[in-house]
Amino acid sequence: CTKFLEEEPASFLTTDQYYKTEEQIHAAANGTYDGLNMPFASEITLAASPVYALEYITGYSRRPRPTGGDDDQFLLLQNIQNSNGRFETWWNATYIPIENCNSFIANVSQTSVVNEETKNRFLGEVYFLRAYYYFRAVRLFGSIPLKTEPTLNLDNIQIGKSPIEEIYNQIVSDLQFAENAGLPWTDKSGRVNLAAVKSLLAEVYITMAGYPLQKGANYYQMAYDKSMEVINAGEYSLFASYADLRDPAKNNSGEHILMNQRDQKNATSIIHFHFMPYPEPSKPVSVIPNMGGSMAPTTAFYDSYAADDLRKQEKQFFFKVSNTPFIYKFWDDEAEQTSRSGANFPLMRYADVLLLGAEAKTMVDGGTTQDAAALDAYYSVHKRAFPSSKRPSSISTDDVLKERYWELCFELHTWFDMIRTRKAFDVENDRIVSLIGFKAPNHNRAFEEKDLLWLIPLAEIQANPNLK
């Protein structure tokens, strides 16, 4: 009767049936992109999502709609605990997709189902994504387990932490594989492309140069060189207007190097409706006004923009309701027609790469630079905000950092900039200051050393005491 009791599932595949065709490999590669969207798709409640924690912690944003404990810990920098569910979401959004990558790499590296060229291209995408997930996590959590082989059974599953440097080395090596995997410079469909690989490598180098590894000038130089490779390739350019950033027709091209891919019908985005003003104005600004209030700039941050900064003008990066600024940067016109937002969320922009290159060069040159390429990079971003401004003859690191705050705000970059530079933007006094000791506008207290790393979630420590 053993035959009678055998299970033969019909609606899903099991692992021993897989990696037999090119189509299966393709589908599995697509599956490894899942981690880009995971934080946006997990634990969504009314106007709340774990993604905003990454901005709440900077202290430059506020949450118009009242909330409970977990978000308040970041919003107020108060009493942060490892039981906070936001940590768990970001942790899971790291290791679940990494397992998909590990499994893909282990299986496809050995396959002969596809030719070497195709195989390398798929592997390149997946190596890039594994590096992306580890890079995100190592910056958030510091020393974490490094796992590059798939889990096959329940033996030895409680692995310990690896040194931060070891994780960076893995990231660099994965990215270097991707760099040589034959990926195209651009990909309109939104897949990983060579520019994304090199841009990420530039960001990895500049982060390694700064905190916590402090590898210094060499790495700043490498970061500068990598960004220059992207810039000099000429495949990407800044959009002429900020509105283009929101134009779905311009997705995955122009200024957008890598985006989180969404679609209006079935893969909707939470961002547009979550950023609606709250309390709901008596005259609604949106077809769905009651989902808003998740995040808005603090007045202090909004006021830090110069009056003539184009980004500050109404309906560029912000809009005002009852004299209170709200975020307009991700406004989705189509969503207002269809009640569903299918807008992509930018993960890597060309403006980011330009500023990264410029910043790296200032660091190489001791705090200010007159390097023409660096000046061009900085100036192209600055000029879009201030069309009548003149090209400066030199720029300082602080100039570039401030520009990053203004240009990249609420795109989930700011916190990473703050911890790798250990600097903050004192918006009230218009100056870059040391992060430790700085009290951000929305926080109850100043940053301390312990705030710089997120806590390994309690649930994970309970399941793996080695992570205590």
Add this chain to the structure above:
Amino acid sequence: QGITLVARQALLSDIFASIEKQSDYTFFYNDQLLDKISKVDVNIKDARVDDALKTILQHLSLDYQIKGQTIFITEKKQVSTDHLQQFRVQGKVLDEEGKPLPGASVKLRGSAKGTVTNAEGAFTIEASSGDVLLVSYIGYTEKELVLTDSSQLTITLATASNSLDQIVVVGYGTSRKANLSTAVGSVKGEELLERPTAQNLLQGMAGKIAGVNISLNSGKPGGNPAIKIRGTGSINGSNTPLYVIDGIVGADPTTIDPAIIQSVDVLKDASSAAIYGSRGANGVVVITTKNGDPNTAQIAFDNTLSFGSLPRELDLLDANESLEMFKRQYEYVPGRLAPHLDPDNAFKRKDDLFNSDGTPKYQVNWQREATRVAVSHQHALTFSGGKDNIKVLANISYRNNQGIMLNSYYKQLNGFLNLDWDVKSWLNIKANINAGGYQSNNIDNNTLGLNPLRETLEYLPFLPVQYADGTYSRKGDYPGAENSENPVKLLNEVKNVTGRSQSLGNLMATFHLTDKLDFNTSVSGQLSSGYTHYYGGRTVYDVGENQQGVAQRAHTDFGSWTTENYFSYNQSWDKHHLNAVAGASWYYYVTSTDQAGAEGFFDDYFQDNNLGTGTTPQIPSSGKTENQLNSYFARANYNFDDRYLLGASFRVDGSSRFGKHNKYGFFPSFSAAWRISQESFFKDMNTGINDLKLRASYGIVGNAEIGDYVTLNRYNNGQAVFNNNYESAVTLAGLGNPDLRWEKAKQLNVGLDLSLFQGRLLLTADAYNKRNDDLLYLRKLPVTTGYTNVFDNIGSIENKGIELGVNAVTMKKGDFTWSTGYNFSLNRSKVIDINNDVIYPWFGRIIAGGPLNEFFGYERLGVWGTGEAEEAAQYGKKPGDIKYQDTNGNGAKDADDRVNLGNAMPKWEMNMTNTFSYKGFSLFVDLQGAYGNHVISLARVLMVNPGPNINSFKSILDAWTPEHQNTMLGQLRVNSDGFDNEGGDSFNVEDASFLRIRNVGFSYQFNKDWLQKIKLNSLVFGVNVENAALFTGYSGYDPEVTSFDAALNQGVDVYQYPKPRTISFSLKTSF
């Protein structure tokens, strides 16, 4: 072994006695009949009883007839020439096991004539055609039948409830309750009908058996009650019992008409359930349907008409009070004015809603607008009867139940056929067919969203249902409020119809291989097809408006077949009785699902009936799963002299759901009982005790209800978006655990059965300790594995409890009888080990060392007062903010401050029914009580907090003000001013102890003599009030509630459908 008789000139009575010795048959005859017969010669060797009798009687003026185990000897019928009015009726009275009942009373109605059955249960009485024979016996239900001729009668009396002579179905066989060594609770069919508005079997069973907790958690029509036998034992496996209907394992109990149920037996302890080893971990509910009676052809027609209404309205704010609340909320910031008072705020509907002084134009009671008097009716037509060797029962039932919320309903049509046929002396066939369907409109879908039940409470009382221009109001018409749809519009314009059609068939053959050995084989099949039809209209806010109409259709088809095959063996010698069963079964189950939907309709006309009309199709989905079970089982029961009872059963079960190496599990059980009252020393003691039995049992049962395929490594097949195009995407979904094995529930039970005062008082008491080990548990994994959890056998949960059941004829004086049924149960759960995990169900916590169903959260101390400003500031609070206990004293409010806040399961519960009858009148009162249970109401969490932007309870006006500081409610403010709302804090967890008059019934049975004149057999008229009164301190509608699974989330009230109070009129007739 046949009959062997060699004799010369023997008396017939001696010959018959000799046959009785050699077989299980007993003879029944009139002595005078035999007196006329001369002595006879016989020479018979190894003949069948039938053949032996033919030979003996062939030349005599006698005839014979075999009915069951009884042989009737009668005069050979001559071609009748006489038309005598009077004739002689001979008969035999048997119990349900076919054993004779001596001393039963046999009377003719309306006549002084009567007799009593003899030691063989036999009687003779003179009667004439049309007379009604009444047969009664203490502890049994009275039976009556109309006499037509002098044919031999075999009358089987059914036991009244809870008599020790009651026959209990124990799975693959039956047992007399007196001889049970295990814990089995029983309900008779008629008890299930005591409350005529009970909509299904489980509702009818509620409160009838100690230790079987049936929570009627919702008042929606057809609402499915939750059943828990001896507590919750599993965390991730199922906690529902196994249902067996007429031997069909795994049948659905909710669709069968309670009117055709003979009895329900609940196998509570592991020893009784172990014969269904694999799936018995949560108890087994064995349902037996009625059979026809071969003596009488009967038609029964039962009708109930009922009127349900909302029994009590919650104490919500009226229009003026609601506006007062908003006024105070806005005044939290000095000088800020509420929209209706602010001359600068000229919102759209201001003039429609308010007078110039800010007073409201409308006063609407939404609880009244959204509810109605629900008119329901149900009918059952039952034909029963039989002839010779065939018994038949056919039933058709229809119920049309309206809910008290507008447009909610449940309709069901069901047909049932039960056939029992002694085809040959060696073959019996039983066949069941049950087919039907139901449909209901579920207005309570979208539990956590803005559904009509929620809006009925939260909607503002100063908004009209419709404005003068005919448009429905919306909550956002008042700018201070959260926007949402009007509950009346939601009820009228959202359709969520679910239904199912099903058919179930069973064919069982019993071969009498020898006098002692039977072989049973059955094949049964079930098919059912469920569906959901959904449409949210184009103008319904938050439901269909944004998408211009949303339509969905979903189907789920189930199919299953089972075959059960077993031998049963009965042997008696001297004082020894042995009963044994052994067999095997196979079970197969398949489900397939599909769903499709569309959005963007240009007209509401089509609803879900033409998905192609929608401009935006939703991604369709479908699925299929199968599972199989294969089992071998054996059981033996040994009885010595009705004094010592021993039982043992063994079952081996294989499930497809487990890993390669662990498909099979072994489930043994043992039981023993001592009937002290049968001992001669006890009889000598003259205690007044009629029956006393001590029982003990121990057994292991299993649980495999974890879903299919969890031991396989699984991929999830979905889609990924690339530049608005979809591509297939495959991700890892689950890590299989090939070592997964059965969850085991080990249970020790000790009990006693006691009968006093000639059976007028019966008491059953049980104590148990049930421990579930190797839990089928979703073990949390380090996420670095890539998976969050995996099914593993980890952990233990313990349930201990005491059960007490009492049945008493409290008073009997002349025609007046007062009988009482009482049961009490107490259960304590304890989590022994769950891998050091901490699980947080709704507002609760599960942790090793604690009980299940425990609420967990902050202790609310009150509100920070004006004198405590400095201390409050330490916590980032100010006077007027809610003050929580700083349990760990670290000067901050954090997760470690949370404490246990009470348990959702009662400390104890009890049920009591009292029946008073006098002649044709009877009065019935059913009480239900629970003590020490707690409930959390989401309505209170969301509506009674410092800043609701919705309507609230009257109690909110007690909120903190500088002049009124001694309160639990923080200062009112608008939502965006910010405040703590912890949800499950001590203020919101309420004591929900309650006492309910569950039912009061009055019925009148018309005089039978009079009825006979109009050719009716019986006519009973009844009036009942279901849910007649409720005494509780709980602020919501009903403390017997959950909106989620009852196993781990009992007592979480998320805007649950209120239970109606229903007045019903019933008319039952048979002819």
